[in-house]
Amino acid sequence: MGWRPTATLARAVGCATVALALALVAGRPALVVLAVPFAVHAALALTRRPTSSPTGRARWRAESVAEGQATWLDLRLDGEAEDVTWVVRSSSQLDCEPQAVAASGPTSVRVGARRWGVREPAGVAYLATGGWGGFRVGPAPASPGRLRVLPAALAYDASAPLPHPLGLVGAHASHRTGAGLEYNQTRAFASGDRLRRINWRVSSRTPSLLVDTTLTEDDASVLLVVDLLTDVAGRPGNATSADLGVRATATLAGHHLALGDRVGVRVLASSSTTVRAGSGRRHLRRIQGVLAGSVPGSSERVAMPPLRTPPGTTIILLSPLLATALTDALGELLSHGRTLVVVDTLPPDARPPAAPGTDPELAALAWRMRALDRAEVVAALERVGVRVVPWRGPGSLDVVLRQLARGPR
């Protein structure tokens, strides 16, 4: 890719020549004055021809960004050039502003992320111009690579504890007595009890010493299984079932990790991915990264590697319950005897688009039949004791988890 003359240089040379020729032919000295700026510009541009080819570099300022937020695409030209024009075209999921900018040095373009996933602009190209606009190189592509758009974690607050806290430290009241804040019972003093546990107010009214006991506060283990085998849209612009599933998974993971729980994630899609249980902020970033890289897609059979979850793990399946291939996965999840809760991520206004040329009445009838099948799956799950709750944001799981926590106690 080499430097080539611009239309500006051709215009300057051509107009200077024509003006001087007309001045001589028509005998009009005024045309000599009109030729001067073009002649000077052409002379300066010809002497400023660059010798080496520049290279444009585009880099994301951040490796990842949460959906709904924005980052910057830094644009830089390495090499000899006076001005450089950058064109960064918005894609369906990335908004670039400005989309075309001419600058004489490094510049930046603001890129807003609309939807989670691995995204890139529709096109990034540069056009370098030499001194006095005489020569140019490009347009040449400059790929910045892909931007990982993390699913937005919604503001989520749940008051219900998880059913089987079995860890060592955490925020859930366990079934074991020990040092904690959750009141358990008042009983007679026994050897080994701490003196500060004595309830003096009650003991003063009884012949023996009584102590208050508390429940230990432990962490729990959660496995979030998100079904991206189908992606059903509602009204245009509204969240799809995959959007709801991924955002709900990120939200639940963030909530439980903030409580100190261990969280694992399994993504059921065209290529399934598993994140082993872990805790901490870095683990949340890992989960968000895996969710962002997931591509909704169907599969004949869901690859379901053996579950290696500790006893007491609560499994939360987030699914629109539409994929037929999900049956195997449900059987696998149920066979482990773990507590299973299904979060229904089908949008309330879901109506899958009909193929072009399909009779709308026929499509509506097919969707009604599919909805009946789905209702049968929900009923079957509830018959085997699996609660199905729709995703409604904060507190969606409170009632179910509270009932499950109360059961074994």
Add this chain to the structure above:
Amino acid sequence: MIARGLVLLGIAGAAVASGAPLVGLLVCVVLGIAAGALPDSPAPAVATMAVLGAWAAWGHGLTSPLVVVGVTGLVVAHVAAHLASLGPPDLRVGRATLARWSARGVVLVALSAVVWGCLVLASHRTPSAAWVVGVLAALGAGAAALVAARQPGSS
């Protein structure tokens, strides 16, 4: 979009300054519209040459100050066409680039005004010498520009 408008404005201004009749003006304006729409094509060159043709056919004499108006219009159109040719219509030109090219336009107009002044002075004394001075001035300006361009650090 402003740069594209300035292309038309410069062409039209230079054509009006030439004193061309209405038909000539219309031709220049139509070509100016084409130049504004396609700044990275030969259209601006064709429009500029049409204005030069108008100056050759109907233009004022050397002593008229409208010569400076004409050269200003042509420089405005030339610089604006270059800035517009840097990218698509939604291009946002950086402040430094805009300032540099504005300064260059002013310098080119000033240089032309100096040449015009020299030619006018020379034509008052010895009209036959006007051509010699004019050509010498143009060559001198070109040579000075070349020398300035080769000096390191000059822009």
